[in-house]
Amino acid sequence: MGVDTFESWLRDLASTLHDNAAYLTELDSAIGDADHGSNMDRGFQAVVAVLDETTFAAPDEMLKKAGMTLVSKVGGASGPLYGTFFLRFGTALTGAEITPASLGEALKAGVGGILQRGKPELGDKTMYDAWAPALAAYDEAVAGGSDVHGALVAAAEAAAKGRDATVPLVARKGRASYLGERSAGHQDPGATSTTLVLESAARTLG
Amino acid sequence: MGVDTFESWLRDLASTLHDNAAYLTELDSAIGDADHGSNMDRGFQAVVAVLDETTFAAPDEMLKKAGMTLVSKVGGASGPLYGTFFLRFGTALTGAEITPASLGEALKAGVGGILQRGKPELGDKTMYDAWAPALAAYDEAVAGGSDVHGALVAAAEAAAKGRDATVPLVARKGRASYLGERSAGHQDPGATSTTLVLESAARTLG
Amino acid sequence: MKKLINDPADVVSEALRGLVAAHPEQVRVDLENRIVYRKDAPRAGKVGLISGGGSGHEPMHGGFVGLGMLDAACAGEVFTSPVPDQMMAATKEVDAGAGVLHIVKNYTGDVMNFEMAAEMAAAEAGTEVQSVVTNDDVAVQDSLYTAGRRGVGVTVLLEKLVGAAAEEGRPLQEIADLARRVNDNGRSMGMALTSCTVPAAGKPTFELAENEMEVGIGIHGEPGRQRLPMAPAKEIAALLVDPVVSDLPYRQGDSVIAFVNGMGGTPLIELYLMYNEVRQLLDSAGITVARSLVGNYITSLEMAGCSVTLLKVDDDLVRLWDAPVNTPGLRWGA
């Protein structure tokens, strides 16, 4: 898995987020401020612009640059969260041979960044409700002998379940928390975009 | 025809205008500023309040007071116009024996006040388009031997025709003039209230 | 109708109570007559400046009472000119011997009611009254045979400029001449994205579809001269600026005060965006913007939309513009 593989992930993800921008914003309208789709789209369009004009020697450089680009272009809650994810994810891959295990470590490092910035706990109705089961599923798959692709497919499926499980929750973090009980019955936009990130990874990596 | 007769006119007119307030405002919405009904209603409610608390010795005093009340309570275009009408109408009746002819003179004096203040010309799409034919019809009826009641019925019918004839006109005076060609196809609110004034007179005077 | 009101009949008097409660250092209010007075009116030796009109145009006129602007403002019902009694009471109250100027927007009702007040004040108290009628709206054809053009945005600029001149102690005739000169040099044009609802009427004055706008509106929630398909800000700016510029006309090298006014329901972010467009049009026409004003100053209840006013100015007018003003709605240098 080289630079090209990761580039195709980022490009696939950018076009997926573009196609889902209105949907993500719609979800954010119900329990947030109607911008999650435009935020993600703006950020990943900027990542694509960077990919278009830069040649990267190694995946870690490309992923770190993607993270920095998200931090610089997105704003809101998702900018620092996804930005830090990619920064830490890329940093963790520096110098490492890419194996199912090392990729799992890198994912964990990325999510560690999200935990540090946002301090989400499981059940807060945030993107972490998709990331946490995804990490667990990935590790379990790898422990069961799965390759990167298989582990990512398992992670994406777990993320989707985590995403669906956000629906009944009363939010405790992010804007949805301001709604109190009224946040229940709506799917978290960030958990939805996280699922798109992992589904795209499952399609393109490994 | 004494004070009581004119008082019953003013009271009948007040309740007629109250019942038609929404309709007059509706007409004023199309080509004006959506207040003609509330203006007339506010003014005539104030007139009724004056009637309730004051005993008038003669019709002219009562009518002049009604005019001053309209001037003081209505504002807009209709306040000075109807206020001046009743002021001049009352003044013209001072000391006069009330006959079909003297009442006709008084109506003419009232409308003279409207002409002086508003400088409307026939066809400008204003209340004058109802007043002018009404005056002519009144005089013609009197010349033909009609009594006050008969002459007022004729005047009210002519006013209604004049009112209807405002529909196709392009306004040259009042707010409707700002609409230019778009004022055509709408009935003038003031010509409508003028018709109500005369219909009420025909019901109650003579 | 959804509004932050109680009984529609009480809107004007309750808002006046709020105004004086919020600005006790600048104004006092005669609640019975619905007159907002400058706190320290009458001012010895100063020409008294009075304006007024229907309510629903806030901050105009009550918000323009205070040092360097009006001495009194008479508030009518929503969109209905005040009655002569109000203007007469205000005229008597602010006359400090130097006479009084009535600033009247050109609407049949306003003109007639102010006229009656001036006649009454002259007859009763011997007060010298002059009137200036503003009529800057180029959407309406000016003609002797019609009601003529409406008075809109220029009224705000005029009240500021003439207010500063009156503060200097200039005599009534000079003040009145200045007011007429300001009116003659100003032009405006407005547009609406939505209608508005007169509280007593209870429903919108007109209906506009999602893809339509009204161009050539006034400030009374009335429909405009034309209903056009909705357009980008850049095109709307041209629709407003072009007829204004060509009417006076304003020429290359002219210096102006440029005023982008919100109709009440349009947020500041859009007004600044519009000002950016207007400014580009003026720049390319070679018209210099000496001063600018952007915000909700002469409104039409909660109508969304805006108007553009240009006023040709010389150094004297710019100096008067910069002079201190201390009112609820406009304040600087004090």
Place this chain on the structure above:
Amino acid sequence: MKKLINDPADVVSEALRGLVAAHPEQVRVDLENRIVYRKDAPRAGKVGLISGGGSGHEPMHGGFVGLGMLDAACAGEVFTSPVPDQMMAATKEVDAGAGVLHIVKNYTGDVMNFEMAAEMAAAEAGTEVQSVVTNDDVAVQDSLYTAGRRGVGVTVLLEKLVGAAAEEGRPLQEIADLARRVNDNGRSMGMALTSCTVPAAGKPTFELAENEMEVGIGIHGEPGRQRLPMAPAKEIAALLVDPVVSDLPYRQGDSVIAFVNGMGGTPLIELYLMYNEVRQLLDSAGITVARSLVGNYITSLEMAGCSVTLLKVDDDLVRLWDAPVNTPGLRWGA
């Protein structure tokens, strides 16, 4: 969606262009970074004050840049907090050696982005940065386990008061302490009559029926805590004032700045009417209104509605409130 805009993607930058074109004496703009700077920043010896946040709240924050208020404001996309690069650039630019205070409204995104900027500025330029996070919205339960209360109306008052203190040359720690004291003594509550439309989203964030209102809203067009049947202004005032008063709590004999804020689409006549109601409630609670502010200062695009903010003040705070301020959105004494 009907707005006075061109491409939704250009709304923020075009509005910033308009802002600086309209107020060239007060501000300059870094268009690339979307930062509004006080014209003469940095000011030697003065603590630099920076705020910022999503756009759509105009005049906040760009309109509060100038003498006696902010040195810089970072504008994010509509309702999206700005990015760390902006705050870092602004921090470096306004630091005159006395350090910089970041004024941050409590939203996850704002807090995280400002935090990253402060870390980066400290690491890169050695700038001493303190942050104050405003969280005055009583509609939201404060708790360690949640995102906590939102920062709303108090932010405006804080920027004015702390701005005046910074103008006096007070040191960073004192300024930061003052800012925290102001935040601790302020509470707010808001309501909406309509939703608003984020330009990039193209349709209203939520739908409200003709007989409904949202109570406990923030400033991002989000639905509130409760949907209630529409009510008269008097009842709405009580719905806002009661939870505010009982939260701090404000007590009989307390002196406050009372702030009735419009959400953007509500005209001034209604805001003054609301202020009249709020004032009566405070009067009967024995709370003294030392100063007041009524108008559209922290808005939510074209949303109709209002919020009430109370801030308990002592003589020192009143003096800071009265100190000169010269910004596009708030101006007196200068």
